[in-house]
Amino acid sequence: MSADPDTTLYFVVAGRVGRLIIWPCTNRMPQDWRVAFGPGTRTQCEQFLERQQHPAAH
Numbered sequence: 001m002s003a004d005p006d007t008t009l010y011f012v013v014a015g016r017v018g019r020l021i022i023w024p025c026t027n028r029m030p031q032d033w034r035v036a037f038g039p040g041t042r043t044q045c046e047q048f049l050e051r052q053q054h055p056a057a058h
Contacts, residue, residue, distance in 0.1 A: 009038070
């Protein structure tokens with residue numbers, strides 16, 4: 001049984017090449033990655049990513 005994505009906390013992180021991904025707060029993040037958003041729910045992180053991909057629409 002998996003956790004509810006809107007009660008588990010996540011970060012949006014930028015990896016080594018700057019690509020943004022959603023990362024669970026419970027997982028250890030690689031040392032050279034940085035937090036771009038969060039912590040927040042999965043829905044909030046998805047909304048952040050959407051705004052980053054389409055900034056003129058918001």
